[in-house]
Amino acid sequence: MTIVHRLVSILRWVFQRHRVESELHRDIESFIELSAADKVRDGMVPEEARRLARLELGGMDQVKERVRTERRGALLDELSQDVHYALRMFAKSPALTIIVVVTLAVGIGANLTAFGLARTIFWQPVPVPEPHRLIALYNRAERGAGAYSGLSYPEYEYFRDHSDVLSGFATYVRIHFLVNVGNEVEKIPGEIVSSNYFSVLGTPLVLGRPFSAGNDRSLGTTPEVVLSHGLWQRRFGGDRNVLGQSIRIEKQSFTVVGVAAPVFQGVLMDWLELPQLWIPLNMYPESLFTFKILERWDWHAMMVVGRLNAGVGLDRAAAALKPLDARMSTDHPERVQAFRGKYESTIDVLPLQRARFFPAYRETILSTVQVVAVVMAILLGVACLSLVNLMIAKSTTRQRELAVRVALGASRGRLLRQLIVENILLSIMGGVAAIIVASLAWKSIALFGRPFRVWLPAEFTLDFQSGAFMVGLALLLGIMFAIWPIRNAAKVDVHSLLKGDTRGGRSIGLRFRSALVTAQIAASVALLTCASLFVQTLQNTAGEDRYVDRDRITVIGVGLPVDRYPEFFDRVRRVPGVEQASLITSVPGVPFRNPGFVSVNESAWLNVDVNSVSTGFFKMMGIPILVGRDFTEQDAGISPPPVLITETLARALFPAGDSVGRSINRRSGPVQVIGIVKDTKTRGARGGFVPVLYPYSLSGGTLLITSNGSASIFSAVQQLLREFDPDFPLISPRSLQSHIEGSLSTERLAAVLVSVLGFIALMLTLIGLYGVTAFSVAARHKEIGIRRAIGAQTIDVLRLVLGQTGLMVAWGLLAGIGGSSVLAPVISTMLYGVDPTDEFSLLLSCGFMAVTAAVASFIPSWSASRVEPSVILRHD
Amino acid sequence: MDKHEVPQGTLELLILTILSREPLHGYGISQRLALLTRDTFQVNPGSMFPTLYRMEQDGKLKAEWRATENNRNAKYYRLTATGKKHLEQEKRWWSQVAWAIGNVLEGA
Numbered sequence: 001m002t003i004v005h006r007l008v009s010i011l012r013w014v015f016q017r018h019r020v021e022s023e024l025h026r027d028i029e030s031f032i033e034l035s036a037a038d039k040v041r042d043g044m045v046p047e048e049a050r051r052l053a054r055l056e057l058g059g060m061d062q063v064k065e066r067v068r069t070e071r072r073g074a075l076l077d078e079l080s081q082d083v084h085y086a087l088r089m090f091a092k093s094p095a096l097t098i099i100v101v102v103t104l105a106v107g108i109g110a111n112l113t114a115f116g117l118a119r120t121i122f123w124q125p126v127p128v129p130e131p132h133r134l135i136a137l138y139n140r141a142e143r144g145a146g147a148y149s150g151l152s153y154p155e156y157e158y159f160r161d162h163s164d165v166l167s168g169f170a171t172y173v174r175i176h177f178l179v180n181v182g183n184e185v186e187k188i189p190g191e192i193v194s195s196n197y198f199s200v201l202g203t204p205l206v207l208g209r210p211f212s213a214g215n216d217r218s219l220g221t222t223p224e225v226v227l228s229h230g231l232w233q234r235r236f237g238g239d240r241n242v243l244g245q246s247i248r249i250e251k252q253s254f255t256v257v258g259v260a261a262p263v264f265q266g267v268l269m270d271w272l273e274l275p276q277l278w279i280p281l282n283m284y285p286e287s288l289f290t291f292k293i294l295e296r297w298d299w300h301a302m303m304v305v306g307r308l309n310a311g312v313g314l315d316r317a318a319a320a321l322k323p324l325d326a327r328m329s330t331d332h333p334e335r336v337q338a339f340r341g342k343y344e345s346t347i348d349v350l351p352l353q354r355a356r357f358f359p360a361y362r363e364t365i366l367s368t369v370q371v372v373a374v375v376m377a378i379l380l381g382v383a384c385l386s387l388v389n390l391m392i393a394k395s396t397t398r399q400r401e402l403a404v405r406v407a408l409g410a411s412r413g414r415l416l417r418q419l420i421v422e423n424i425l426l427s428i429m430g431g432v433a434a435i436i437v438a439s440l441a442w443k444s445i446a447l448f449g450r451p452f453r454v455w456l457p458a459e460f461t462l463d464f465q466s467g468a469f470m471v472g473l474a475l476l477l478g479i480m481f482a483i484w485p486i487r488n489a490a491k492v493d494v495h496s497l498l499k500g501d502t503r504g505g506r507s508i509g510l511r512f513r514s515a516l517v518t519a520q521i522a523a524s525v526a527l528l529t530c531a532s533l534f535v536q537t538l539q540n541t542a543g544e545d546r547y548v549d550r551d552r553i554t555v556i557g558v559g560l561p562v563d564r565y566p567e568f569f570d571r572v573r574r575v576p577g578v579e580q581a582s583l584i585t586s587v588p589g590v591p592f593r594n595p596g597f598v599s600v601n602e603s604a605w606l607n608v609d610v611n612s613v614s615t616g617f618f619k620m621m622g623i624p625i626l627v628g629r630d631f632t633e634q635d636a637g638i639s640p641p642p643v644l645i646t647e648t649l650a651r652a653l654f655p656a657g658d659s660v661g662r663s664i665n666r667r668s669g670p671v672q673v674i675g676i677v678k679d680t681k682t683r684g685a686r687g688g689f690v691p692v693l694y695p696y697s698l699s700g701g702t703l704l705i706t707s708n709g710s711a712s713i714f715s716a717v718q719q720l721l722r723e724f725d726p727d728f729p730l731i732s733p734r735s736l737q738s739h740i741e742g743s744l745s746t747e748r749l750a751a752v753l754v755s756v757l758g759f760i761a762l763m764l765t766l767i768g769l770y771g772v773t774a775f776s777v778a779a780r781h782k783e784i785g786i787r788r789a790i791g792a793q794t795i796d797v798l799r800l801v802l803g804q805t806g807l808m809v810a811w812g813l814l815a816g817i818g819g820s821s822v823l824a825p826v827i828s829t830m831l832y833g834v835d836p837t838d839e840f841s842l843l844l845s846c847g848f849m850a851v852t853a854a855v856a857s858f859i860p861s862w863s864a865s866r867v868e869p870s871v872i873l874r875h876d
Numbered sequence: 877m878d879k880h881e882v883p884q885g886t887l888e889l890l891i892l893t894i895l896s897r898e899p900l901h902g903y904g905i906s907q908r909l910a911l912l913t914r915d916t917f918q919v920n921p922g923s924m925f926p927t928l929y930r931m932e933q934d935g936k937l938k939a940e941w942r943a944t945e946n947n948r949n950a951k952y953y954r955l956t957a958t959g960k961k962h963l964e965q966e967k968r969w970w971s972q973v974a975w976a977i978g979n980v981l982e983g984a
Contacts, residue, residue, distance in 0.1 A: 006935075023951070027902055030948060033948060035906075063922045067926045070930055
């Protein structure tokens with residue numbers, strides 16, 4: 001019953017507020033009248049009686065306010081009042097509101113981005129059922145730089161057939177396919193997978209079925225293809241009739257049997273591009289793999305993924321799988337033979353979550369994400385300091401308003417809630433804006449290519465985790481910033497404030513606010529120092545080991561049948577405008593390698609980078625041949641095949657020197673060294689000088705040409721390519737420079753990101769500094785007036801005010817230098833060619849900070865020092 | 877004002893008791909309250925109103941506007957059935973408490 005009554009009265013209050021209010025008014029009014037009438041009867045003058053009656057009651061408005069606050073459903077009501085009031089406050093000071101919201105948005109948005117990155121790269125599981133039961137196996141070289149590699153197909157098969165801890169074991173390899181849909185040829189990244197791939201993973205399909213169960217070794221038996229959701233949408237317009245249709249992949253027709261769910265984009269997040277289609281392993285001969293990938297024990301390019309039996313942990317899996325490694329070598333001597341008796345690697349069992357990108361890169365990626373997160377957190381710190389500063393400033397100016405409301409009967413609790421509501425509202429607005437900031441930041445990161453090596457989703461998605469993170473952060477900030485004004489409000493002395501004395505309130509904040517700005521200066525200096533270090537790193541990596549005019553060298557990918565290359569190369573060189581041309585396998589200066597092994601006596605195999613090149617390569621690259629000679633066209637077909645080696649390799653193979661003319665061994669047989677070339681940073685600046693073997697070959701899939709750069713030359717080359725292979729898709733040529741720059745996306749991101757964040761931090765700091773200076777000047781305006789009146793000059797006043805600010809800045813710079821030295825070890829792994837404690841960077845950031853700080857504090861000081869003393873003194 | 881303020885629950889009990897005899901307007905209630913509690917508590921009319929309105933919202937009181945003896949319009953409050961039941965409960969509760977506390981105090 002009571003509940004019903006309460007509900008009715010809440011509804012009345014919500015919908016008939018006016019009537020309820022007027023009834024209350026009349027009720028109190030009649031109380032006063034009756035009370036006054038009694039007093040008149042006792043002989044009091046009517047006016048006096050009414051006054052006394054009101055006094056006894058304790059004030060009409062106060063009583064009304066108390067009835068309202070104690071009303072059932074009042075909380076709801078007051079909250080909506082608070083919100084209304086807060087919105088009115090925001091509208092009254094739009095500039096402040098915008099600054100607060102933008103500051104919050106930048107601070108929270110930056111961290112939302114960092115959180116999203118960490119989540120996407122490290123935590124987000126493969127979107128399949130029970131991802132925690134999935135593992136990956138890698139061969140790990142016991143020594144040498146190669147570290148991790150995949151498994152060979154026979155190795156995969158052995159594990160699949162002999163393990164008792166796996167409920168399923170699948171393998172896959174990623175490669176580009178030429179795909180022909182509706183007579184439009186496109187080079188599309190895809191995967192060749194074992195036929196059990198989808199069932200082992202449990203990949204959700206939106207359409208159709210996984211591959212029919214087949215034997216991976218029965219070549220050519222199941223020409224089926226599963227499309228990615230993206231490819232289905234892009235090339236088939238999401239047509240559900242796609243099932244059963246034929247598409248041509250390379251030279252073979254495949255039937256579409258299924259479409260994967262949009263969330264599934266393969267297991268690996270790096271390595272080529274994300275797969276857009278999958279074909280079964282028994283169809284591999286249709287791909288570019290021209291050798292027998294199912295037979296080769298030494299071809300460690302297959303990735304594997306296993307599903308553990310329910311209840312089997314990683315330790316048990318490793319304990320069960322590792323012994324199989326040794327048993328396999330005993331069972332299959334050909335495995336060891338394939339490595340010429342030098343098979344030195346062990347099997348590593350990793351949870352799939354740790355193997356979604358090449359395990360050897362984990363440290364690098366982790367440290368990159370860490371640096372981003374740290375930098376974003378520093379920015380958030382600066383933003384918070386700014387906000388606290390603004391809130392204190394706001395609360396100081398609001399003290400009078402709060403005092404008035406206290407005097408009118410608002411309880412302090414009510415005021416506290418009002419302030420909290422205001423701050424939470426600001427947080428919500430900041431949080432919403434932060435989502436916009438984060439999605440912009442996400443898109444901007446994509447502009448840098450692949451700075452974290454893995455492919456990131458194109459759009460920033462706010463999932464539950466990120467959402468909770470953001471709401472938590474926003475609320476935390478909101479409540480934190482309510483504390484200051486509340487602390488001040490608690491100290492409000494109503495009487496003195498109403499009398500217009502605001503000095504008490506002012507002195508509360510100044511010291512604290514100065515400390516805040518000092519901290520901001522320190523953080524900004526640290527960020528700016530980092531920015532300078534990263535910019536230098538980018539310059540060093542991009543500019544190092546500069547080949548002759550990298551802008552004039554154009555890189556064109558070609559993929560021709562092996563026997564057509566000599567003719568193609570000959571024709572290319574005769575295209576009008578082409579000055580020099582060379583066919584190579586690996587583009588120099590970017591961190592991708594084609595590994596190989598060499599030895600002097602077939603025992604100590606050395607892991608080296610191999611780049612097969614045609615004539616003209618060293619001349620085009622400006623790489624001097626130190627001893628011996630360059631390749632000539634007569635080198636084709638010579639036995640033993642001639643090779644050139646780098647200085648580093650020569651020293652490693654022949655410490656005694658004199659290597660030209662000597663015979664060395666590759667896995668494929670003996671080769672002859674015909675010359676030594678100068679070391680260059682073939683893997684990019686960070687790769688350093690590595691041993692490189694240059695065999696002579698005309699069939700490298702990459703064409704380098706130098707020309708005057710006119711577009712007609714490129715279209716002529718493409719025309720030529722078409723002539724040799726009509727199916728070949730046209731890929732726009734890129735300069736070697738842009739290839740090398742493309743490989744520096746991490747460096748570019750670091751340089752730009754930290755510079756931008758440093759700039760934002762600097763701006764926030766300057767706003768804070770300006771505010772505090774203006775505030776301290778205003779607080780001392782009387783003193784300044786008196787000083788001016790007794791003869792102080794402008795310069796004296798400036799010295800007085802700026803002296804204080806100068807001290808604050810000096811402390812900030814000092815702390816900033818300290819902060820930079822704390823930050824340096826965190827970022828040192830990402831630096832190149834610059835010392836983390838680089839004095840130039842410190843000097844630059846301190847200098848920049850000092851100059852801008854001087855400007856920001858000079859403006860309010862100058863205007864204060866110019867004011868006529870009489871004006872100031874008359875003010876109070 | 878904070879000295880001898882009537883505890884909230886008690887104020888409600890007092891109002892219920894006063895209104896159990898006859899319907900009264902706010903001023904009348906405050907007069908009675910002053911009379912009843914003169915020596916023990918001081919009841920500020922300002923703090924009586926919120927309680928009165930809360931009780932009305934809870935359905936313990938019902939109010940209607942009518943003329944006073946002096947022909948002024950006033951809001952008269954009277955007990956509802958719920959209010960009467962509540963008063964009985966409260967009375968029992970308080971006499972139990974008083975009895976218990978009395979025992980404790982005497983025993984000490």
